[in-house]
Amino acid sequence: MTASDGSAHDGYAHLTSRRRTLITLSLLACAFLAMLDGTVVGTALPRIVEQIGGSGSGSGSGSDSWYVWLVTAYLLTSSISVPVYGRFSDLYGRRRLLLSGLALFLAGSLACSLAGSMEALIVCRAGQGLGAGALLTLGMALIRDLNPPSRTEGLIRMQTAMGTMLVLGLVGGPIVGGLLADHAGWRWAFWLNLPIGLTAAVVLVLVLPDRRPAVVPSGRLDVAGVLLLTAGLSLTLTGLSLKGTPADGHTPPWTDPTVAGCLLGGLALLALLVPVERRASVPVLPLRLFRHRAYSALLTGGFFFQAAAMPVGILLPLYFQYVRGHSATTSGLLLLPLMLGMALSNRLTSAALLRSGHVKPVLLTGAGLLTAGTAAFFALDTATPTPLICGWLLIAGLGTGPAMGGITIATQNSVPAADMGTATAGSALAKQIGGTFGLACAQSLMGRHGADAASSAPVIGSTVAWGGAVAGVLALAAVFAMRDITIPTPSGRGGALSPSPRPSPPTAARTAPRVRRPDL
Numbered sequence: 001m002t003a004s005d006g007s008a009h010d011g012y013a014h015l016t017s018r019r020r021t022l023i024t025l026s027l028l029a030c031a032f033l034a035m036l037d038g039t040v041v042g043t044a045l046p047r048i049v050e051q052i053g054g055s056g057s058g059s060g061s062g063s064d065s066w067y068v069w070l071v072t073a074y075l076l077t078s079s080i081s082v083p084v085y086g087r088f089s090d091l092y093g094r095r096r097l098l099l100s101g102l103a104l105f106l107a108g109s110l111a112c113s114l115a116g117s118m119e120a121l122i123v124c125r126a127g128q129g130l131g132a133g134a135l136l137t138l139g140m141a142l143i144r145d146l147n148p149p150s151r152t153e154g155l156i157r158m159q160t161a162m163g164t165m166l167v168l169g170l171v172g173g174p175i176v177g178g179l180l181a182d183h184a185g186w187r188w189a190f191w192l193n194l195p196i197g198l199t200a201a202v203v204l205v206l207v208l209p210d211r212r213p214a215v216v217p218s219g220r221l222d223v224a225g226v227l228l229l230t231a232g233l234s235l236t237l238t239g240l241s242l243k244g245t246p247a248d249g250h251t252p253p254w255t256d257p258t259v260a261g262c263l264l265g266g267l268a269l270l271a272l273l274v275p276v277e278r279r280a281s282v283p284v285l286p287l288r289l290f291r292h293r294a295y296s297a298l299l300t301g302g303f304f305f306q307a308a309a310m311p312v313g314i315l316l317p318l319y320f321q322y323v324r325g326h327s328a329t330t331s332g333l334l335l336l337p338l339m340l341g342m343a344l345s346n347r348l349t350s351a352a353l354l355r356s357g358h359v360k361p362v363l364l365t366g367a368g369l370l371t372a373g374t375a376a377f378f379a380l381d382t383a384t385p386t387p388l389i390c391g392w393l394l395i396a397g398l399g400t401g402p403a404m405g406g407i408t409i410a411t412q413n414s415v416p417a418a419d420m421g422t423a424t425a426g427s428a429l430a431k432q433i434g435g436t437f438g439l440a441c442a443q444s445l446m447g448r449h450g451a452d453a454a455s456s457a458p459v460i461g462s463t464v465a466w467g468g469a470v471a472g473v474l475a476l477a478a479v480f481a482m483r484d485i486t487i488p489t490p491s492g493r494g495g496a497l498s499p500s501p502r503p504s505p506p507t508a509a510r511t512a513p514r515v516r517r518p519d520l
Contacts, residue, residue: 012146012209019207020146026200026208027139027146030102033193033200034078034135037109037128040176044186045070051186052118070118072241073126079432080233081133084226086141086425087284090418093212094138094145099204101134106197113190141424144412145211225284228273233429235266237436244440251447286422294414295423297482298407299430301363301475305403306431307438308370308471311464312377312396313338314439315446316389322455323382337390341397342404345369349406353487359410360484363402367476370399374468380461396468403431413487434471442467 089097108128115121180188239262243252252259277283290296313335320331345366352362373396380389411427412420445463449456
């Protein structure tokens with residue numbers, strides 16, 4: 001049998017520098033669209049609800065309901081499609097899946113821009129999310145394909161660029177969305193995607209090689225697994241979203257029939273997925289990956305990293321605006337230390353991982369900084385000096401960096417190379433669910449203090465501190481329990497972790513016949 005690893009890199013090894021740069025820029029553009037879309041559209045939501053929220057039959061449900069479902073529709077489809085895209089890219093190649101996802105995202109963006117009612121916009125937003133699931137996940141996997149361990153400097157630069165784009169998306173997205181909604185119309189929040197996405201699509205079609213695995217799966221498509229996975233994740237994320245999004249002026253309790261029903265139903269379906277995947281010849285969720293202790297620990301760590309970090313960026317603007325009386329623009333600028341810390345730490349994390357070859361010390365340091373930075377908000381009050389708050393934000397940002405590129409790099413190196421797309425998708429999904437869970441818990445804590453919680457400095461501070469400290473300690477425990485992962489480095493200090501065979505020589509890989517894989 002010819003191992004799929006054998007052709008893992010030869011399709012890209014002979015790319016010229018110019019072609020490699022064009023491909024990389026296009027992949028970064030795809031990832032940037034996925035990062036930017038949520039923040040740009042989020043700022044325009046009030047204007048959208050104001051202009052078309054009263055049309056159709058649902059106007060009586062209130063603007064809060066429209067907010068919930070506009071956000072939830074995109075969150076659901078973009079999240080549940082991530083593991084499917086990741087797994088299928090390992091089995092059938094990434095190029096066609098990425099282009100299909102990009103086409104679906106752009107078609108959804110165009111449909112959203114033309115929507116005349118909230119019902120239509122929600123449906124189009126869900127379709128847009130189905131495509132968005134491919135952009136960041138497959139973009140990151142392809143960047144890893146283009147920059148194997150032998151191209152360490154290239155991968156460090158790419159992780160730095162990804163971190164910078166995340167910061168630009170989080171900071172610049174709301175500003176761009178506000179400007180578009182106020183001066184050009186909210187529909188431009190969706191039209192903005194078209195020129196960027198179409199340019200990236202043309203470059204990828206013309207320049208990106210169509211590299212497929214050297215072996216083809218022989219079993220039947222795991223339809224039951226796909227259905228159970230998507231349904232289980234949909235219900236779970238819906239429950240968390242409803243819990244974390246106040247409606248009609250209050251946050252529903254965990255015992256609310258809708259919230260509890262969605263969560264219990266989703267968890268039950270995910271439990272049923274386990275025996276189905278054990279019997280599947282080509283499982284959509286290979287359970288054998290979870291036998292890699294490091295992989296399971298990294299997913300758990302990524303979940304709690306994001307759960308600790310999410311309330312900081314969501315709740316601190318409330319403090320700056322409602323407690324300190326700053327404008328929305330000023331509150332965004334005051335979050336720059338958090339973003340600066342994230343960008344700087346992401347750069348340092350990637351460099352440290354790929355130059356030392358050791359994962360555990362870097363992730364432990366990040367989890368410790370995140371725990372300390374968020375726990376400091378126990379001392380937040382109405383008179384806390386702004387420079388001190390910015391210092392806490394900087395520490396929290398420095399601790400969040402490893403959850404960006406660092407955990408992704410470590411996850412990709414914790415499993416066989418043939419499963420890299422699945423591992424990348426699993427890491428992204430775990431962080432997405434972790435952030436949603438963290439926000440739901442934060443809203444639950446805030447809801448205990450009534451309608452005035454958003455204007456209370458002690459409530460905001462204790463919510464950020466409790467959520468960040470508890471989740472940060474759990475992230476520390478998850479990383480501490482894992483075995484250290486060694487990553488291959490040019491100097492040879494890191495060892496190869498993957499238990500799969502070393503790649504075959506390029507010539508042998510190119511000339512070997514495609515064979516069918518009897519068991520995955």
